[in-house]
Amino acid sequence: MISKAPSDWTLSPFPAPYRFAFSIIHDADSGYSRRLRPVFSCLEDLGLRVTATAFPFWADWADEGRIWSEWMEADPYFAPVAVPLEDDEERLFFQELAAAGHEIAMHTPSETSSTREQLIKAFAYFESVLGAPPRMYVEHSPRNNLDAQQREGADPTSRYYNTDLLNESRCWVWVLDELDGGRPTDKEATNLLVQEGAPFSGQSLSLYGIARGFLRNGSGEANGDTFLSQYTEEALDALEADGGLALLYTHLNYGWLDPETRKVRREIRDRLAYIAEKPVWLATGTEILDRFDAMRCVHLISGEGWLKLVNVGAGDVMSIGIRSDAGRGLIEHGKKLPAGEDGTLVVERLAAGETRTMLIEAEEFIAR
Ligand SMILES: [Zn+2]
Known part of the structure; x- marks a missing residue:
């Protein structure tokens, strides 16, 4: 479910x-x-x-x-x-x-x-x-x-x-x-x-x-x-x-x-x-429209203590930023995901059709 x-x-x-x-x-x-x-x-x-x-x-x-x-x-x-x-x-x-x-x-x-x-x-x-x-x-x-x-x-x-x-x-x-x-x-x-x-x-x-x-x-x-x-x-x-x-x-x-x-x-x-x-993305019109198109295929799903990123699209999606206002961290394969300048956690690449599970860390590590 x-x-x-x-x-x-x-x-x-x-x-x-x-x-x-x-x-x-x-x-x-x-x-x-x-x-x-x-x-x-x-x-x-x-x-x-x-x-x-x-x-x-x-x-x-x-x-x-x-x-x-x-x-x-x-x-x-x-x-x-x-x-x-x-x-x-x-x-x-x-x-x-x-x-x-x-x-x-x-x-x-x-x-x-x-x-x-x-x-x-x-x-x-x-x-x-x-x-x-x-x-x-x-x-x-x-x-x-x-x-x-x-x-x-x-x-x-x-x-x-x-x-x-x-x-x-x-x-x-x-x-x-x-x-x-x-x-x-x-x-x-x-x-x-x-x-x-x-x-x-x-x-x-x-x-x-x-x-x-x-x-x-x-x-x-x-x-x-x-x-x-x-x-x-x-x-x-x-x-x-x-x-x-x-x-x-x-x-x-x-x-x-x-x-x-x-x-x-x-x-x-x-x-x-x-x-x-x-902190603005300065890209061409098509690059921006293509990104929105690709991101329509990326979904964020969650359960108790975990989060999933799913890419149901036919292309890889690069540099996906996930943000938690509560400032909590995410762990992938035992490693904390890197936090960007503003605390956004970054998944560098989500391949076509890939599902990635991440644990939500109980204690808060932050994200400045
Ligand atoms: Zn015209």
């Missing part, structure tokens, strides 16, 4: 010794590498690795890149938008980001509607440029793109049908609902700030048949000002205290750069530094 673990034993969803997680998912909409580079440099200086989405191909309006002559005439620094991987300079930029440890994800094949055939080509092209297929796919605006699930992406009779391709890709898919009836939590201009619980499930995922989806909640325009107003020091302190997850969805192209200095706004840099100084 399985009993629930006493309430003072808790399993952290994050790899020990981290207490919470933060990452950014950057939307490619109006991006251009020359304006994005200073922002990514700032993130890298602070140790943040994030997820940057990219369009593989030019939008219809770009006339296969001939739009460049207009941009050069207007303003070579501020005019270019939605520059895709097809562009030589942009392709190099995203390769550099990947080499620096960031995740590159796909923001649909192009800024305008893409057929099923174009999506197949986009996956192949993405892989040829980055050396691996994308692990995350973020829908662009359903108002704009017929390939969105909410438009024709989930309609098997349409040339824009892609649900099956997205499922076969095994990508994490961010489904966007923004037309009439779309729930407010699904608006493009919002952020995921999950205090507790996993960032999965949701009406639109089951509605469209997306196998590996994620949703966000929160509110506000997805730009630098919203980051400052929502991710206050108080909100971040609460996130840390609650062991929460923040996947900040934003356009690093909007309001992150000071147009005068062409560097990241000072208050934004300061706020990011405030995050980076905490």
Whole structure:
């Protein structure tokens, strides 16, 4: 008979010794590498690795890149938008980001509607440029793109049908609902700030048949000002205290750069530094979603004087942190498990299908 673990034993969803997680998912909409580079440099200086989405191909309006002559005439620094991987300079930029440890994800094949055939080509092209297929796919605006699930992406009779391709890709898919009836939590201009619980499930995922989806909640325009107003020091302190997850969805192209200095706004840099100084897991979007997925298969079971960790999943799970507010210790094979900085006891590796029994030590050894 399985009993629930006493309430003072808790399993952290994050790899020990981290207490919470933060990452950014950057939307490619109006991006251009020359304006994005200073922002990514700032993130890298602070140790943040994030997820940057990219369009593989030019939008219809770009006339296969001939739009460049207009941009050069207007303003070579501020005019270019939605520059895709097809562009030589942009392709190099995203390769550099990947080499620096960031995740590159796909923001649909192009800024305008893409057929099923174009999506197949986009996956192949993405892989040829980055050396691996994308692990995350973020829908662009359903108002704009017929390939969105909410438009024709989930309609098997349409040339824009892609649900099956997205499922076969095994990508994490961010489904966007923004037309009439779309729930407010699904608006493009919002952020995921999950205090507790996993960032999965949701009406639109089951509605469209997306196998590996994620949703966000929160509110506000997805730009630098919203980051400052929502991710206050108080909100971040609460996130840390609650062991929460923040996947900040934003356009690093909007309001992150000071147009005068062409560097990241000072208050934004300061706020990011405030995050980076905490015991925070700074990983890419897919690394975080994969961890939550794996931890959904890890269970903590207890009885009189013992505790069991069970991994019913198909993959090994690393660095599992178990915490007891009562500060009690755990013994495995006669050896006390190591306590991390904050007293969390760490199981370094729980193999796929493994069950591990631990004795709860009668006397308190602690854990500082
Ligand atoms: Zn978009």
